[in-house]
Amino acid sequence: MKSVLIGVGQAGGKVTAALSDFDTRNGFGAVVGSLAVNSARSDLQSLPLDTVLIGGAEVNGHGVGGDNELGTRVMRNDLQEVVGAIDGRTTAEAEAIFVVAGLGGGTGSGGAPYLVGELQEIYDRPVYGLGILPGRDEGSLYQVNAGRSLKTLRREADATLLVDNDAWRSSGESLESGYEAINERIARRVGLLLAAGEATRGVGESVVDSSEVVNTLRGGGVATLGYASADASSAAAANANVVTSTTRRAVRSGLSLPETTTAERGLLVVAGRPDAISRKGVERARSWLETEVDTMEVRGGDFPTRDDRLAAIVLLGGVARSDRLEGFLERARQAARAEKQREEEDDDAGLTDDRIDGLL
Ligand code: GDP
Incomplete structure (x- = not known):
């Protein structure tokens, strides 16, 4: 299935780079365009991809931290630039667009679901999410962010292919040191799926076609x-x-x-x-x-x-x-409840004042 890959945020960019590289190394030609979008300049600099920096006005290249609402905002404010760059890469041969992101962070978590929704308005080709769920040992902010991000991504995307960060990690490998290996595994598996529909050698009746991938994902939801x-x-x-x-x-x-x-x-x-x-x-x-x-x-x-x-x-x-998905959603719900409770306790302690207007 000829696809355009848009990586949003750090994980999104790295996984997109790994997938593009896998496709090129094997000469499959299924990845017909790729782009990395981020609000952190340093994360973009290390990628062998074309890039768009967003949020220059708000965060000046320093990233949004774990603030996924800010992630949505910077994507919205710089949408025209992102869409312009995607349009240049989405040629007639592209059958699908994948927006790739770690759902637990900030830029990808907040930016990817919003971008998917906007791309749905522009393209009649399917727009899929490739979302990475935080591992179970990642902190509560990651779980809360990913829960909120997934809720919106699921609604906006034609389907959301989920990769649990604990799923393809080798035992004994810490998550951080293992990212590269995990990304390689994602690249091989998703890369083969995309390439499968492109097979031209030994074509016979039984050879899979990219419409089968589209039909399997039709109906939406999680894949x-x-x-x-x-x-x-x-x-x-x-x-x-x-x-x-x-x-x-x-x-x-x-x-x-x-x-x-x-x-x-x-x-x-x-x-x-x-x-x-x-x-x-x-x-x-x-x-x-x-x-x-x-x-x-x-x-x-x-x-x-x-x-x-x-x-x-x-x-x-x-x-x-x-x-596994149920377990994740439960963790996200619990973490969100705990966060709300902390905020209420702060309110009770007089740390915020409802009568003072915020800046934005
Ligand atoms: P952003 O740059 O603000 O969008 O944040 P990140 O992309 O760093 O998102 C954080 C989430 O992505 C966490 O759940 C991390 O475990 C995960 N993550 C970060 N980098 C990688 C990576 O290279 N590969 C994988 N599989 N997950 C990653």
Whole structure:
């Protein structure tokens, strides 16, 4: 699926850079344009991407800290510049726009949902969110910010693909030191999904088309992506079990939003050498997926590659039940309640005065 990627904020920019790099290195050509937008000049300087600095008037290149309301404001105030830069990159061949952001920070958290809403007014192509949820050990401000950001992003985007920062992190890896590795994993998985619809080699009836990705995401809501790979035999007949077991692993331990148990639609892409993909395996894996996530709507297709390994890429659209998402929302609600309580206590202590007008 030929896509334009817009990274907002620090995480958004870094993930966009990793995805663009993955696409270029593999010669897929699915990423047809990319851009990083931030209010922090130093975060933009290190990126190998075209950039737009927003909020110059408000924060002078220093970022918005964790203030996501300010993040929304600086995006709104500099919208014309951002939209102008996106327009130059959204050529006729682009089938979708992805706005990428860490939902727990400030610029991406506040800016991305607003930008998505505005882009929906301009383009008739789907505009998707690629949102990164804070890990469970991140502080309460991240949880509150991400809760609010997700609420709006879900409403504005054609679908929101979520990546939980705890999902693709190696055990023993701290979150901060692990960002690069996590970003690489996001790049490989999302990059393969985008590239899958672009396959031109070995085209046959069973090759997946980008419309299948669009159809799986149609209907909106939250989406998750699963991935697993395994060594395979060179003969398809020997690989039926490899396809089914890899698909199972992609869903049971490889999802970007773990513990997703029901979804409205699914797409199974099996990547590998065309003569190594077992048709029987693909059919079995598809019916397993229908039962596993409780949907009758599972699409499927191959992604012919030159890789000796087989990989299963599973996209679930319209996530209906995910304990991990529930857990996150509960953390966000609790953190928001605690914040409100602190504010009320401050009020009681006379630290704010309702009779004094603020500046803005
Ligand atoms: P912003 O620049 O104000 O939009 O804030 P950030 O993009 O730094 O957002 C903070 C959130 O993003 C936190 O939940 C971080 O854990 C997460 N984050 C920051 N950098 C990265 C990164 O490079 N990769 C990933 N996966 N998450 C990141």
